[in-house]
Amino acid sequence: MELPERKRRILKAIVENYINTAEPVGSKALADSFDTPISSATIRNEMSELEEMGYLEKPHVSAGRVPSFAAYRLYVNELMDRHRVATNELEAMRLMMESKMREIDNIVVSASKVIGEMTQHTAVSMISRKGGDRVKRCELIAVDSGSTYAAVLVTGSDVKNKMLRLAAPVAPSTAAMLCTALNLAISENRLEYLLPSVAQSMGEDSQVYQMTSDILDFIRQTEAGSKPEVYIDGAARLLDNREYQDTGRAREVLEYFSDRSKVGELLESADGDPINVRIGPELQDPSMRDASLVFTSYQIDPNTRGIVGIIAPARMDYADVTAKLMAFTQAISGVMGRQRKQLKDAGETDEQRTENDEDTSR
Numbered sequence: 001m002e003l004p005e006r007k008r009r010i011l012k013a014i015v016e017n018y019i020n021t022a023e024p025v026g027s028k029a030l031a032d033s034f035d036t037p038i039s040s041a042t043i044r045n046e047m048s049e050l051e052e053m054g055y056l057e058k059p060h061v062s063a064g065r066v067p068s069f070a071a072y073r074l075y076v077n078e079l080m081d082r083h084r085v086a087t088n089e090l091e092a093m094r095l096m097m098e099s100k101m102r103e104i105d106n107i108v109v110s111a112s113k114v115i116g117e118m119t120q121h122t123a124v125s126m127i128s129r130k131g132g133d134r135v136k137r138c139e140l141i142a143v144d145s146g147s148t149y150a151a152v153l154v155t156g157s158d159v160k161n162k163m164l165r166l167a168a169p170v171a172p173s174t175a176a177m178l179c180t181a182l183n184l185a186i187s188e189n190r191l192e193y194l195l196p197s198v199a200q201s202m203g204e205d206s207q208v209y210q211m212t213s214d215i216l217d218f219i220r221q222t223e224a225g226s227k228p229e230v231y232i233d234g235a236a237r238l239l240d241n242r243e244y245q246d247t248g249r250a251r252e253v254l255e256y257f258s259d260r261s262k263v264g265e266l267l268e269s270a271d272g273d274p275i276n277v278r279i280g281p282e283l284q285d286p287s288m289r290d291a292s293l294v295f296t297s298y299q300i301d302p303n304t305r306g307i308v309g310i311i312a313p314a315r316m317d318y319a320d321v322t323a324k325l326m327a328f329t330q331a332i333s334g335v336m337g338r339q340r341k342q343l344k345d346a347g348e349t350d351e352q353r354t355e356n357d358e359d360t361s362r
Contacts, residue, residue: 003074004073009016009034010046011055012079015067019315020283022242028201047310069280072292076277078155083319085327090229093118093324094331107300111332112233118324121310122257124295126307133158135186135219140179149175151215153222162218169206170255178208182215191216210215230260230267243290243313267307270297274329276321280314290314296325306332 003011013033017025027043049067052054055066055074067075085093096114108127116123133155141150152161178198185194194213202208202304235257244250254260266283270276278293294316295309308328310321 006038007046008079010038010043011050011067011071012075013349014047014050014056014065015071015075015079016309018066018132019317022315024059024066026064029064068316069282072279072314073320076279080319082130083323085323089118089324090331092329093161093327097328097331097360107306108229108231109233109305111328112231113330115308115310115325116233116237119310119312119321119326120237120323121312121316122235122238123308124263124267124293125231125233125306125308126264127300128268128307133223135222138179138182138186138215138219139213140175142175146172146175149211151218153219155222160218162214162221164211164214166207166211170211174208175211178212186219190220207352232257232263233252238291238313241313241315243315249290253291256285256287257300266293267295267309269296270307275325276309277318277322292318293317294318294321294325296329298329 002173010030013030014025017029017033027040027047030043031038031040047056050071051058051065055068055071057068058065093114096117097110098192108125111125112123115121115125135153135155137154137263139152139154141152143150143163147166149166149170151163151164179196181194182191185191195209195216198206198209198212210237235254238244238253239250244253260284266278269278276293276295282290282294283291283293284290288311290313291311292314293309293311295307297305297307300306309325310316312321
């Protein structure tokens with residue numbers, strides 16, 4: 001239903017007043033807040049109608065009204081002013097991002113810390129990869145007398161390892177033969193034939209068969225891609241808000257944060273919009289009934305996407321948060337663009353150095 005202009009102005013004023021004060025809003029508090037005066041009686045009548053329409057709620061202990069989740073949704077979609085982050089704030093965000101990435105060399109952690117500091121809310125970030133890198137080589141390293149081996153997988157961009165604990169020892173010479181067979185199968189893209197071959201020569205009850213099976217599972221997991229990395233910064237900031245002064249409700253929220261998979265599923269629900277907003281019931285978890293999640297995504301490389309956002313009470317300053325998230329995507333794009341250029345320049349320098357060495361040797 002399309003609201004008449006006066007109702008839209010009153011509802012916008014109520015939402016913004018409640019965001020700022022966390023107190024139920026009465027007609028007297030609004031009477032002087034409009035450029036064109038509106039009487040208290042008219043405001044009271046409009047507020048009653050807005051309550052009947054489901055946009056306002058009346059706490060039992062107060063004559064004032066508070067916004068409903070429907071009011072926040074309408075406010076985010078249609079009523080709020082679109083803020084812009086000043087140039088100096090944008091530059092400060094870029095410098096902070098560069099500094100954090102130098103300190104901890106991890107974009108998912110850096111993103112959370114920057115957004116948390118800029119908004120003073122609980123921040124969440126995630127890295128989501130479409131798929132893992134193809135394994136190029138496998139190494140088997142004996143850790144003890146042959147009952148434990150470290151399987152080391154070398155991919156195009158990473159090295160992963162896993163400890164294999166065996167029920168009975170496998171001789172290092174046998175492990176070396178298996179490693180040679182593994183690498184040959186990897187290079188020829190014939191891994192599916194390796195386990196049947198081991199079963200035929202060693203038997204399915206052998207430790208070598210079990211070892212081979214475990215390594216092949218490890219390779220499949222690596223090439224399928226890892227679980228999304230989720231990082232949360234400043235969970236305690238949520239407890240500074242009036243909504244979470246009750247210890248029971250605070251405990252519910254903290255327990256929710258302890259399950260990174262739930263947060264990751266929410267972040268994965270990002271649609272194509274620059275900014276995604278999930279309000280109250282839209283979070284689909286009773287413990288988050290009074291909260292909202294605002295987040296955005298940015299591309300790291302063709303197969304990797306970063307997602308960053310904040311979780312705060314539904315009574316948050318959506319305009320300020322969305323502006324800062326939009327500014328963050330600009331800042332991180334600039335930082336990553338410069339890093340890619342530095343890597344490219346370094347690669348070209350190495351290539352030129354190699355060519356010079358070759359010319360010298362001639």
